[in-house]
Amino acid sequence: MATDIVILGAKGRMGNTLVNLTLADDELNLVGACERKGNAAGIDHDGCTASDCLDELLPEVPGAVIIDFTAPEASVENARVAAKHGNPVVIGTTGLNKEQVAELEKSAKETPIFFAPNMSVGVNVLLKVLPQLVQYLGEAYDMEMVETHHKMKKDSPSGTALKLAQCLAEARGWEYDDVKKHCRDGIIGERPQKEIGVQTLRGGDVVGDHTMYFFGPGERIEVTHRAHSRETFASGALRAAKWVALQKPGKLYAMADIF
Structure with missing residues (x-):
């Protein structure tokens, strides 16, 4: 069964790479793409819902795994929103401080969250x-x-x-x-x-x-x-998405858990 995927920052360098790799993978379905407020226009893929509000998008894609390579503050808030709706999350954002990681750990008690500063x-x-x-x-x-x-x-x-x-x-x-x-x-x-x-x-x-x-x-x-390429990190994130979709809440998962 294919894993449904929602990509945040879909128009960015990493987001665009993730979109292309998701579309090329028979084990994945791109069901949602989210961008900053007012910037979602132009995202056009069959079966994919484009939005500039994650809170409004998630009820339309229950159970879909969110992939987030955005910014520390945004990733913390996106994790809270995902926990509210019960969607699993893969976070590859870097630069989070200890307090922000602690916030991710709180959200991970409500929904499966995978966090790694490097997906390689x-x-x-x-x-x-x-x-x-x-x-x-x-x-x-x-x-x-x-x-x-x-x-x-x-x-x-x-x-x-x-x-x-x-x-x-x-x-x-x-x-x-x-x-x-x-x-x-x-x-x-x-x-x-x-x-x-x-x-x-x-x-x-x-x-x-x-x-x-x-x-x-x-x-x-x-x-x-x-x-050599952002595909290195994107491929790792998609691998993590397939894995975390099958996990239960309770801890902040990392690459070591997959290994």
Whole structure:
């Protein structure tokens, strides 16, 4: 049985990619598309209801899975609306703070919600294997990261960079907020051993690059993930949509739950 899909921000770069992949997948039905107020005109796909109000759209598509790559404040509100109507949600929005994630967890008690700042299979495999690398190398290796994205990206560091850096910190038994260094400028002195630097580059149309450095005595290791296309993230989100449609409310699901 095909999974019904509602795409938020359907006219955006990611939204348009999601629309095309959904239409090409026999296991998915595009039943709804939602845009900002006054911007829904021009969305024209057979069997798809276009709207600029999610609260009004959802009663027409009961049970459809919502896919949201919008903005932190919008995603939190969209999750509340979805919980009200009982629609499952897949959220790939980045830049959410702890309070906003806590709000998603509240909504997840009412309807199944899947949240991942990066839907790439490769990145999520990295999150599994990086702790082992950190532990094997030991504390003699300094850990740093550089992330690069297109010039339109609004949050910094990226949600993926933060997730990867938090993974590194946890592998050392550190609290990330205590050791993070997102900017260096001026006479800063020697680098502390207990520190993880995450530096940001923005420019052009780079989809997303993340390189982790392990600087040790006489050598260094570099681990890089490069996303070549937004389809990488969109495909992961659609995979998550098929999965979360079969789940029950009660927790905020993540990629680790699928694995």
